[in-house]
Amino acid sequence: MKPNAGWEASWIWSGGEESPRNEWRCFRKPFPLPSEGTTGPVRLKITADSRYVLYVNGAAVGRGPVRSWPFELAYDEYEIGHLLRLGEVNTAAVLVMHYGVPTFQYLRGRGGLLVQIESSDSEGSRTIIAATDNTWTTSLHTGFDSRSPRISCQLPFTEVYDAADWNEGWTATGFDDTAWDNASVIGPVGMEPWTRLIERDIPPLTEEPVYPVRVESLSRVKPRTWGVVLDLRNHFVPSSEHHANNVRFYGYLAMVIRTSTAARATIGIVDNGRLPGSCSLNGVWYPDSDFYGEKPKRFLDIELQRGDNFLMLALKGTIHGHGFHFGIDCKEPFEIISPLADVAGTNTESHSPFVTLGPYDFIEIIDHQPVRPLDESHPDYDRAKSIRSAADLSEFSGSLRPVDNRYVSRDDVFSRCIWTTQAVRLPVPYSLQQAVVANGAAAAVPVYPGEDTELIIDFGKEYTSYIELDVAASAGTILDFYGLEFMENGWRQDTFELDNTMRYVCREGRQTYSSLVRRGFRYLMVVVRNAVSPARLHRLSMLQSSFAVAEIGRFRSSDALLNDIWEISKHTTRLCMEDTFVDCPAFEQAFWVGDARNEALVNYYVFGDDAIVKRCLRLVPGSQFQTPLYADQVPSGWNSVIPNWTFFWAIACLELYEFSGDRGFAEQIWPSVRSTLDHFAEKLDERGLLHIKAWNLLDWAPIDQPRDGVVTHQNLFFVKALRSAARIAEETDPAGADRLLARADALKAAINAHLWSEERGAYVDCIHADGRVSSVFSMQTQVVAYLCDIAEDERKRRLERYIAEPPAEFVQIGSPFMSFFYHEALAKLGRIDIMLEDIRTQYGSMIEHDATTCWEMYPRPLERRNHPSELTRSHCHAWSAGPGYFLGAYILGVRGLNPGWTKVAIEPNPAGLAWAKGTVPLPGLGRIDVSWHADRASGKLRLRVETPPGLDLSIAAPDGYELELERVELG
Structure with a gap:
């Protein structure tokens, strides 16, 4: 069948902006269904840019599409006959969330919706019942705030919903949409950027109701007075809206704080987006060192004079797309005024109270390489430090620009939740536990005059889910939700650089809501604000959503600790299986190609699924338009290569074939494997070694892995990738297989000739670009050399001794990810006893801290923590779930x-x-x-x-x- 065959629908959107930022748009189409002549199944095919939620006659049907390249956009197909009424008018309704920015799982396209409803009879004759065209109606969903901030640089936008600002009956038949606009046809199937449509190749994700286990805490709180989130990256560098690469720039952010009396205030940079925060107030500069608090939550106490106070922040750094969370706390009334408020012709409707100077220079960083050095010599940058008031800005009109409202949130839910000026923890009355019990009874949330009420709900385990609530409340009551992964001894670990929040503003009476943004968390903070009477929580639950698999694998043993470790490995892997493998359900939700190799092996032993693995592996070559070396996370707007991640992908292609026996997959993937390895071969230097400028990563440890040079572990894994590729091609391309094997042998010889230290009897970590041989020796390098069969005879015996008894002077294993390869080496050596003891020690420390999932890292050293209990960043990371594989394969x-x-x-x-x-x-x-x-x-x-x-x-x-x-x- 030809690509895109069978489609008669047209792509539609509104008549407005082609790719609007954070737009939530509704579409409707009533259609009759005759009582006669419709004998076969009725199917609805749908896709959208960026994501959709589909309803038929008011019933939620599905979400999608799965992450995919825009030039191979996936569509979904649903059987909807059971939802339709014969002989009556039925209604299809779709909510489309268009991001308008790229993420780590989406490349920016344009707003668009494509739907086709069809039936077929027993003879295969097809009838088109409805299809997207200009008879569909559309409206902006005004309940959602399009100025909500980015969740993170990896993800789109937070969810801020006002239930009183929208008629929730819009999905049902009979809704009056006469005030809506007709949709605009923007093109046929096959138009840019969606040149090819492909059918979804995995089943729908699960949606499983999960209830909490207890109310963990109750507190009376007072939040900071005022706060916003600014998208400084897109404001300063508008072209960055088209990619997700790092941007480096420098300039200033300015505003006026107006008060009716002199007052003491605190300004807070609550999550700085990796930008510094030195500032001046009325011309007096406060260096970064004057800020106090635990980074990235920093504060500065200031004295405001009566009237206007000019505040300016110096901004210089590299930013990936995280929001800049900025707030002020002050007991006296104040307002934020634009420094241009009194300037004639200023558009105060579309512009925020903020202005910027600059950027005085900016650069894009592609694949970790700046396109050029940042020019930090602009004279106006230093000259602007003398500005004392808004009036002085007139001298800098050439670089002065107001910040558009679309880059500024109306409030900052994240800082409201984590920056409290007063918090009194209270005993939790038993009656409040009704909020978590699945019996429909309501828990009345107490109201404290002049304060907000904070609950923290424990779901017992981490999940990746959609929040659901059933509440009765007065109009205007605000429910702020904030998902957390870890709490211990009364301390909570805040999710800096992850705005893991949602806001729901209640209408009057009882209401239900199911969120549309998937989040990962174990603990859910719920803060009730503006309540004039107690809100009554009838239900607070979640829809756990992950890849649809049965939990076939099992493991139990005489060691209870190993049993617990296997269980958290299983649960972690499941939470990190979405429409692809992902690194974690909270911070990123990104398909990191190298992580997925290890995740796939665990999945084979725990779930036995190969569909998700095939889907992941097939997605990777789509990044060849970004780089022939293939990107390290796909599909993504970030152009980034980790060579080892591509090598792991090639190895995983063989391992998928070895597990499934799918020769057709091997034949299909072989040309892509061969292509990228051939391009890596072009990076071999005169010594025959891989010398490359890239993110030459393997482990978060102080091994010597420069971003420019010959990195030993990459050369070693290149050998293994070449051998794996040759095995894939043995039957279909014997000549190609022989060529890769010869290349692997030559590379092995070059490694042994240039990267072995006779003096130390070990492989060095690297040779730097200037020719300097590394003085660092690491367990990582020796482990990989042994795994990749590089050493022979006495060298091999030395590696075996190192693996069994790691020398103290070598850099030690630094992450659970690297431990996967170490445990592979121990298994190959036959030292299962050492492997088990290492698993008990390393993962046992997680269990000791009540882990229900595997951490990204082993516990950080104290000197690298902002708090003694800050043990790791992500508390659910599937690259760490190796015991789920090793216990089945070797015990x-x-x-x-x-x-x-x-x-x-x-x-x-x-x-x-x-x-x-x-x-x-x-x-x-x-x-x-x-x-x-x-x-x-x-x-x-x-x-x-x-x-x-x-x-x-x-x-x-x-x-x-x-x-x-x-x-x-x-x-």
Whole structure:
């Protein structure tokens, strides 16, 4: 079938801006359905830019589309016949959320909606019932605030909703939309930027109701007086609205604080977007060192004079897209006035109270390389430091610019939640626990005059979800929600650089709401503001949303700690399976290509799914228009390459084939694998080593991995990627496979010739661009050399000793991600005992701190924490979920021996355990159930194996044990 065949609908949008920022737009189409002639199923096909929620006759049907490249945009198809009424008018309604900015999972396109409703009879004849055209009506959804701030540079916008400002019956048949506009047809299927449509290749994500377990705390609070979030990146550098790369610039932000009396105030830069915050008040400069507080939450006490006070902030730095959270607290009344308020011709409707000077220069940073050095010599930057009042700005009219309102939030929910000037914690009355009980009874939230009421709700585990609420409240009551991952001993870890908030403004009476933005959290802060009477919470829950899989895998053993570690590994992996694998459900929700290799292996053992893996692997080559080396996170507006991440992708392509046995996938992906590895080969220097300017990352540890030079671990993984690619091509392109194997052998020889230190008896970390050989020796480099079969003879034996007993003077493993490769090396060495002890030690520290998911990092050293309990950034990171793989593969001992796993090895490893049992999924064949008991006294291991019929098993007893086998073959 030709691309885009079968579509008769047209792309539609409003008649306004082509790609509006943070626009929530509604579309409707009533359509009749005859009582006769409609015999077959009725299907609705839909896609949109950027995301949609679909309703049919008022019922929510689905969300989408899945993340995809605009030139291969995915569409969804729903069977909707059960929602339709024969012989009556039915209504399709769609809410489209258009971002208007790129993210780490979306490239900016333009606003657009495409819908086609069709039926077919038993003979395959198709009838178009309705399709998007200019008869559809549309309206801006005024309930949502288009000036809400960015969640983070990786994600779009927060959710601020006023229930009184919109008729929620708009999705139902019979709604009067005569005041709405007719949609505008913007083009046919196949138009730019959506030149090719592809059917969604995974099932819809789950939406599972989850209730909290308890109200964790109750407090009376007073927040700071005033706060906003500014998008300084897009204001200072408007072209940055088209990409998600870092931007470096410098300039000033200015405003006037007007008071009727002299007053003491505190200004706060609550989350600075990685920009410094020195400032001047009425010409007196306060350096950055005068600010106090734990970065990035910093404060400065100032004295305001009666009348106008001119405040100016110096801004110089690199910013990725995070919001600049700025606030003021003052007991006396004040207002923020534009320094241009008294200037004739100033448009005060579209412009905020803020003005900027500059930028005096700016640069874009593409693939971690500045396009040129930033010119920091502009004379006006230093001259502007003498400005004392708004009147002095007239001398800088050439660089003076008001900040458009669209870059300034109306309020900052995040700083309102975390910056309180008074907080009194109270006992939680039992009656308040009704807020979390799934019985429909209501909990009355107490009202404290002049203060707000803060609840923190514990859901018992981290989830990735949509918030749902059922509340009765007075009109204008504000419910602010803030999701947190970690609390301990009364301290909470705030999510800086993640505005994980939502605001709901109540209408009068009882109401329900289901949020439209997915968030990751365990704890949910709920702050009730402006209530004239107690709000009654009938229900506060979530819809857990993740990739649809069955939890087939199991693991239990005589070690309760290992059991807990396996459980958090499973839960972490599930939360990080959305429409692709993602790094974490909270901070980024980005498909990081290298992370996904390890996540895929865990998934095979816990869930047994390969559809999400294929989807992820197929997405990666779409980034070739950004770089032939393939991007490290896709689809994304950030042009970024981590060479190892591309090598892991090539390795994962082989591992998918080895698991699934899908030869068609191998043949399809091979040209892309070959292409990118050929481009990496162009980076080989005269020594035959990979020398590249890039983000040469492997581990968050002080290993020597410069962004320009020969980095040993990358050369090692390049060898493994070349060998993996050759295995993919063995049947379809033998000549190509031989060529890659020859290249791998040559690279191995070059590594051994230039990157081995005879003096130290180990591989060096790197050779710098200036030719200097690194003096750093790390466990990371030795582990990867051993895994990639680079060393031979005595060199190999040395690596084996290092892996079993890491030298103290080597840089040690620094993250759970790197531990995955270390544990692979230990398994290859046969030291399962060391692997288990390392898992117990490292992951046991997470369990000790009540972890329900695996952390991004092992606990930070004290000197790197802003607070003693700040142990890691993300508390749910699937690159850390390795035990979910290793316990099944090496303790149960189940490993596939051929593509498709029709031949399977079962080689249990007691490693000091008395017993273990569990399940390992088989690709499309069912599962293997394994249980074993090890009797040290008798030297016997009783093993029971239950399998589908016809499976070829290779069963081996562990060293020192005699095997007693019971095999059960089903069917």
